[in-house]
Amino acid sequence: QVEVVESGGGLVQGGGSLRLSCAASGLLFSYYDMGWYRQAPGKQRELVAVIFSGGSTNYADSVKGRFTISRDSAKRTVYLQMNDLKPEDTAVYYCNARRWDRRADYWGQGTQVTVSS
Numbered sequence: 001q002v003e004v005v006e007s008g009g010g011l012v013q014g015g016g017s018l019r020l021s022c023a024a025s026g027l028l029f030s031y032y033d034m035g036w037y038r039q040a041p042g043k044q045r046e047l048v049a050v051i052f053s054g055g056s057t058n059y060a061d062s063v064k065g066r067f068t069i070s071r072d073s074a075k076r077t078v079y080l081q082m083n084d085l086k087p088e089d090t091a092v093y094y095c096n097a098r099r100w101d102r103r104a105d106y107w108g109q110g111t112q113v114t115v116s117s
Contacts, residue, residue, distance in 0.1 A: 002026035006095045009111030012085055012110050020080040022095030033098045034078040038091035053058045085115045
């Protein structure tokens, strides 16, 4: 059984930092591109950052230079280090595991990030 579980959300003041973690189990981690998405109230879910199975990364323009995605294959975990947080970063953050050939796609339950001004 595949599980994708996020942790690390919370309330932080503007300018602060948080690190989100996403632990994946029940899948061959090296086969999967791992991404972080977010959804703010009344808005569509959007891609924040992705780290591909080969290690390359991609970021939304709004978080470039502030957020860093990384993966630890031994722990089957992907991280999102978020620095210089802004109120507009407030959202539920979801972890996604997508197999490199798009034949499987799994989502976590989400973790709330709230940034106060």
